[in-house]
Amino acid sequence: MSGIMIAVTSLCAIAAVCGVVLVVASKYMSVPENEMFPAIRACLPGANCGACGYAGCDGYANALAEGTETRTNLCVPGASGAAAAVAAVMGVEAGEVIKRVAYVACNGDCENAKHKYEYAGINTCSAANSLFAGEWACPSSCMGYGDCEAACPSDAIHVVNGVAKVNFAKCTGCGICTKQCPKHIISLRRFAEDRVLVRCSNTQAGGVAGKACAVACIGCKKCEKTCQHDAIHVVDNLARIDYDKCVACGECVENCPKHVLVKL
Amino acid sequence: MTKILSIMFVMIFTENYVLVQFLGICPFLGVSKKFDSALGMSGAVIVVMSLASAATWLIYTYVMVPNGLEYLSTIIFILVIAALVQFVEIFLKRYMPPLYRALGVYLPLITTNCIVLAATLLNVEESYTFLESCVNGFAAGVGFGLALILFCGVRKAVENAKPPKCFEGLPITLVAAALTSLTFMSFTGMAEKLFGG
Structure with a gap:
């Protein structure tokens, strides 16, 4: 047998052995993949933003397919469209996506x-x-x-x-x-829903906060007194809004002396 | 014993594949952005190189030498390494899923990593024994890991700096890599003095 024949046949033989080993290995050591996963993954936009709380779209789709996650409305970029599509694949009712x-x-x-x-x-x-x-x-x-x-x-x-x-x-x-x-x-x-916002995070006492910044919340409680819905309270020298009670009437916004509160 | 220690010292410091011989630069630049991924890649390379050294030594000694096929070592080693990495991946996926997830995409990436091939070819060239080959593969992997993790730290500092606009991104990273490699040049000649090689 000439040199090139030996080279080609031996290489092919080694390749064939490797191939057979891999085929056998993949057959006996295979891990079954959840068949729902690709279908759910296809419904998600693929932004991999992580807004759902999982590491990318693959993670969320995997959690849904495995049944560890039941909420179909977690995808924010996909909005209601993605939620409805995922719900359809899973055969459940789609929830509303809150922007x-x-x-x-x-x-x-x-x-x-x-x-x-x-x-x-x-x-x-x-x-x-x-x-x-x-x-x-x-x-x-x-x-x-x-x-x-x-x-x-x-x-x-x-x-x-x-x-x-x-x-x-x-x-x-x-x-x-x-x-x-x-x-x-x-x-x-x-x-x-959340229309009135507090544009300050300073929890220092009023005088200190006022010296540090001209538009800091000084904790004067004017908003607290104005609010008719018991929705805004000053806690730790900073106004905080309870959005379950706030009706966005805007009275506190008008009365804030430092213009910390804003209505959108 | 001295030979083993000498191989380890040489592969990790004086002849470090990444920083002295400039092999495996692709994963070196690609995976050094985050410490976690650098650690994962290093682990995968160490495992694969040790296994590949053992496997290729066996094939070379018991299959290739008796049949006079030494001249085919490069292509056969590529084949064996690729198959080995695939096998390790299947094995890990089945029996060690946490490790498989930790290594992730880095495991298949090693198939195309020239460091693994370089280490196995060096084993043959230096006519190492089986144990020496395994140690050589392992130490080369550790050297790669050391370079990767050191550079990961350097890179964090580089990212916080504000280089001129034209140097931003990869160019300044390459400059940093060159400077890191200079530090490893200082190990040159140390092995001969230490181990009388």
Whole structure:
């Protein structure tokens, strides 16, 4: 037998042995895949945003297919369409998808907030926060370096004049920015229901907060006295709204001396 | 024993495949973004390289040498490594699902990793014994892991820096990789002094 024949046959023989081993292995060690998984996965938009609380669309589809998750309306980008499609595959009733958006509980822009010192370090919120909790006098102030902006997958949040602002039309409510913010001042709210917002997170006493920022909640309780629905209360020097009771009448917004409250 | 220690030292430090011989740069740049994934990839490479060294040594010694097929080592090793990685993947999926999920996409990626092939070819070239081959594969994997994890730390610092616009992203990462590799150059010649090699 000539050299090339030996080479070709021996290579083919080794390849055949490897192939047979793999075929046998895949046959005897196979793991059955849930047949619902591909069908459910096809209904989801594939944004992998994580708004459902799972690691991407695959994770959510897998949880649904395995039966560990029963709620079909968790997909925010897919909205009611995806919820209905998933429910149809699973043979259950689809729930309503509540649109949620992020909002930044701070209004201390460059004119209103006072500086504690001049920061000249790395341009990220988390880095600035690690140096004496940032340059702003208010300990709960938006840092304005845009960690949220960099993390947002849908280009919905932008720093304008030192404060992050959310474009509610673009926001999908995935909540990635809420995890990025070192000050924890971004939270999700229901888009349609929660109409009155508190644009401050400062829990310092009134005088201290007032000196740190011109638009800080000073805990004067005017809103609490104004509200006829018992929906707003000052807790730890900061106005907080109970959205189960709030009817968005807007009386507190008109009476707030610092314009902390806003009605959308 | 000295030989084993010498192989380990050489493969991890002086002849580190990634930072000195510049092999396996693709996963080195691709998987060093996060510490967790770097750790997962390192683990997978160590396991696969140890297994591949053992398997290829057996095939080379008992199949290829008796039949005079040494000149086919490259192509046969590629074949064997690819099949081995596939087999390990099937095996892990069946018997160790947590480990399979932890390694994830990195396991099949190793099939195309030239480090594994380099280590197995080196075993043959240096005519190592079976034990030495296994140690060589294992140590080369540890060296890869060390480089990956070190670079992961370097990269975190680089990401926080603000380089000129034209250097942002991959270019500055490559510069950082070059500087990291320079530090490993300082191990040159150390093995000869230590082990009298």
